[in-house]
Amino acid sequence: MTQNTKICFSCCNNKRLSEEHVIPQALGGKLSAWIYCVDCNSQFGAEIDSELIKNIQFFGTALDIKRVRGKNKPYDVALAKNGTKLTFDGREFKRKKPIVKIEKDGDKIKYVDVTARSEGELRKICSNIKKKYDLFDEIKSFEEKHPGPTDTVTEYEFDNEQIRRCVAKIAYSLLCVKLPSDQVLSNAFDEVRNYIRFGAKNHLSSANYVNTGFMTDGIRPLHKIHIRLNRRKNLVIGFVCLFGTFRYTTLLSREFRSALDWPGIDHTIDPITSKFIEGNPSFRAPELDISDVISPKHSKQQVLRALAKGHEIISNYHSSHKFLKIETE
Ligand SMILES: [Zn+2]
Structure with missing residues (x-):
């Protein structure tokens, strides 16, 4: 037994311990408390x-x-009424993925509908679309929010x-x-x-x-x-x-x-x-x-x-x- 090892309360061997919550x-x-060895601790964690x-x-x-x-991990929920996937971070709901709808008439773009999770993301998606399709029109945007109370479903x-x-x-x-x-x-x-x-x-x-x-x-x-x-x-x-x-x-x-x-x-x-x-x-x-x-x-x-x-x-x-x-x- 070296000075760095102590008895692990799980495997009961003298080993290097780590902190357990x-x-x-x-x-x-x-x-x-420092009660389990590094190996037991990481096994338990995983x-x-x-x-x-x-x-x-x-x-x-x-x-x-x-x-x-x-940090607290945002979790996924689905809106009960239509199944839209959202994430909730403890403060607000956000869409899980940006939604991009492009409707074409032959090679011509009829309209583009983008739902993004932030303004930055919206700008990025829009500038990519503009570049890809050579569009010059300004893209108008409005903000959509999901404040509470929101009827959502989550499983555990x-x-x-x-x-x-x-x-x-x-x-x-x-x-x-x-x-x-x-x-x-x-x-x-x-x-x-x-x-x-x-x-x-x-x-x-x-x-x-x-x-x-x-x-x-x-x-x-x-x-x-x-x-x-x-x-x-x-x-x-x-x-x-x-x-x-x-x-x-x-x-x-x-x-x-x-x-x-x-x-x-x-x-x-x-x-x-x-x-x-x-x-x-x-x-x-x-x-x-x-x-x-x-x-x-x-x-x-x-x-x-x-x-x-x-x-x-x-x-x-x-x-x-x-x-x-x-x-x-
Ligand atoms: Zn152990």
């Missing part, structure tokens, strides 16, 4: 973080959240294999930050470490809309991680909620033995203000069994209601438009 910073996470981020970062864009680095997934592993990593990473290393590195957490790295036939995480209502305050699109020890059953259970909308549970350990009862471990952040929010220290999360964690019995209606509520919170935070239309399969 407990909640991806692309989603507004701020808490970070394999599981990217899947979660790809699907739900448009909520961050819509809320215009603060990020440690990088919030529950699949990679997202479940990513959620397990989010909860496990907080555990790495909060618990003494020898406890985290004990065999009790081997199963979840392997699940995060390689996946497993039987999932340890799931989207969960039963017994997770406490994870959202119903007002703000907060990110929250809560970890509860059930000492009687030796279970360590992680609860994760993103944007006050997407709620998950993960089985961090089914064989954790501790002489001490811990208080719940909590981490809550407002991704819009980047402020941490103190939890109530005497709060006790519901005591769940393994099946409650990995195969919750929630109805489709229950999930849809919770998503609708979450979307309402997000829309209210961004009052200039209602950008979400919920159609869940």
